Amino acid sequence: MTIKLLLADDQALVRGALSALLNLESDLEVVAEVGSGADVVAAALAHQPDVALLDVEMPGLDGISATADLKAAAPGIKVLIVTTFGRPGYLRRALQAGASGFVVKDTPAAQLADAVRRVHAGLRVVDPALAMDSLVAGESPLTARETEVLLAARDGSSVAAIAAKLFLSEGTVRNHLSAAIGKTGAANRTEAVLTADGNGWL
Amino acid sequence: MTIKLLLADDQALVRGALSALLNLESDLEVVAEVGSGADVVAAALAHQPDVALLDVEMPGLDGISATADLKAAAPGIKVLIVTTFGRPGYLRRALQAGASGFVVKDTPAAQLADAVRRVHAGLRVVDPALAMDSLVAGESPLTARETEVLLAARDGSSVAAIAAKLFLSEGTVRNHLSAAIGKTGAANRTEAVLTADGNGWL
DNA sequence: CTCGACCTCTGACAGATGTCACCTCGACGT
DNA sequence: ACGTCGAGGTGACATCTGTCAGAGGTCGAG
Numbered sequence: 492m493t494i495k496l497l498l499a500d501d502q503a504l505v506r507g508a509l510s511a512l513l514n515l516e517s518d519l520e521v522v523a524e525v526g527s528g529a530d531v532v533a534a535a536l537a538h539q540p541d542v543a544l545l546d547v548e549m550p551g552l553d554g555i556s557a558t559a560d561l562k563a564a565a566p567g568i569k570v571l572i573v574t575t576f577g578r579p580g581y582l583r584r585a586l587q588a589g590a591s592g593f594v595v596k597d598t599p600a601a602q603l604a605d606a607v608r609r610v611h612a613g614l615r616v617v618d619p620a621l622a623m624d625s626l627v628a629g630e631s632p633l634t635a636r637e638t639e640v641l642l643a644a645r646d647g648s649s650v651a652a653i654a655a656k657l658f659l660s661e662g663t664v665r666n667h668l669s670a671a672i673g674k675t676g677a678a679n680r681t682e683a684v685l686t687a688d689g690n691g692w693l
Numbered sequence: 694m695t696i697k698l699l700l701a702d703d704q705a706l707v708r709g710a711l712s713a714l715l716n717l718e719s720d721l722e723v724v725a726e727v728g729s730g731a732d733v734v735a736a737a738l739a740h741q742p743d744v745a746l747l748d749v750e751m752p753g754l755d756g757i758s759a760t761a762d763l764k765a766a767a768p769g770i771k772v773l774i775v776t777t778f779g780r781p782g783y784l785r786r787a788l789q790a791g792a793s794g795f796v797v798k799d800t801p802a803a804q805l806a807d808a809v810r811r812v813h814a815g816l817r818v819v820d821p822a823l824a825m826d827s828l829v830a831g832e833s834p835l836t837a838r839e840t841e842v843l844l845a846a847r848d849g850s851s852v853a854a855i856a857a858k859l860f861l862s863e864g865t866v867r868n869h870l871s872a873a874i875g876k877t878g879a880a881n882r883t884e885a886v887l888t889a890d891g892n893g894w895l
Numbered sequence: 896c897t898c899g900a901c902c903t904c905t906g907a908c909a910g911a912t913g914t915c916a917c918c919t920c921g922a923c924g925t
Numbered sequence: 926a927c928g929t930c931g932a933g934g935t936g937a938c939a940t941c942t943g944t945c946a947g948a949g950g951t952c953g954a955g
């Protein structure tokens with residue numbers, strides 16, 4: 492009885508390589524590969540995999556949103572998140588979206604197949620060190636608006652530009668930025684964006 | 694006659710997966726895998742590969758510096774750069790360092806083995822679209838100091854902090870930043886860092 | 896209903912930032 | 926010997942940022 496897999500990663504080379512790696516295992520079989528989060532649900536319905544391996548960083552629909560969509564459309568399919576960045580917030584949001592496992596891309600290749608089998612068996616797979624970080628970092632202290640403003644500030648936009656984009660007064664934007672800077676313990680907006688991003692709060 | 698390969702990528706999962714992918718080809722054999730740029734030369738001397746596949750983004754010694762070191766220690770080994778980001782400046786610097794090929798991670802997996810064979814045969818392998826970008830973007834217009842200052846500004850440091858780190862006057866730092874902002878067509882230091890980084894100038 | 900949390904806005908303020916003009920110095924190419 | 930360029934610096938200026946106090950408004954929990 493082989494475990495059927497769905498792979499989602501925007502980098503074709505990595506996707507193909509992971510496929511080769513997993514197909515080496517006699518009890519695993521990759522039945523579908525997609526390059527964007529938007530294609531996950533359709534491919535899953537078409538190929539009926541047992542486990543879906545999703546990357547978080549994908550253009551358009553990210554892996555976490557894709558997880559939520561997939562669990563809504565086909566609750567029986569287990570989801571294993573595979574990501575480059577072990578951001579605490581990613582782990583938290585992935586689990587809330589219904590993922591069964593969370594693997595960072597710098598874990599040894601040999602462990603991936605085991606992770607897949609465990610997830611298929613109904614177990615949770617989470618890197619213990621990352622779970623600790625997630626507990627320490629906690630949930631995002633930023634309010635919805637503060638997050639939006641920081642997101643808009645990420646590309647170096649001025650207060651005026653952010654205000655125009657979000658239809659706010661410049662003073663309001665400055666207030667939200669100031670609050671975000673205070674909550675992140677940063678000294679300016681750039682640092683605030685960096686730490687918030689590093690924690691997976693954006 | 695098999696082609697012997699050396700793999701360098703800081704993400705163990707990707708490294709292992711690429712290894713699996715390439716070992717599927719009957720004429721290719723991965724003889725060494727390392728996780729940092731600093732280990733490339735030693736592993737190359739120990740295992741005598743024909744071609745080295747190096748990632749650009751690695752902690753410590755990056756793939757481009759590793760290329761230069763490797764070509765100095767063992768000029769006969771061909772280098773194929775495999776990277777996530779197709780920054781024009783990366784391509785230029787990789788070729789100057791002695792790389793024979795440059796492949797972005799979102800090219801189809803099937804083409805990687807061919808790229809390796811071509812590089813081994815003494816040909817150059819470069820994505821045509823990326824080569825165009827490299828021509829258009831041209832060399833970095835930033836002077837050495839401007840680059841240093843931008844680099845120091847990347848983490849959101851204030852002018853005072855940058856001045857202290859580089860042992861410069863605050864006024865000089867402001868002048869360099871202003872020049873960098875002007876040359877990159879940005880409106881502030883954050884935008885300047887973003888565009889310079891996007892072009893591989895940092 | 897009241898309270899708290901959040902959003903929105905204003906006005907004022909100190910400090911940081913970006914720009915400009917202008918200066919010296921050393922290296923380099925002609 | 927000369928001009929050019931980059932590095933390093935100073936001083937002044939307008940503008941942008943970050944902070945603070947205050948003042949409404951909405952909305953859900955208790």
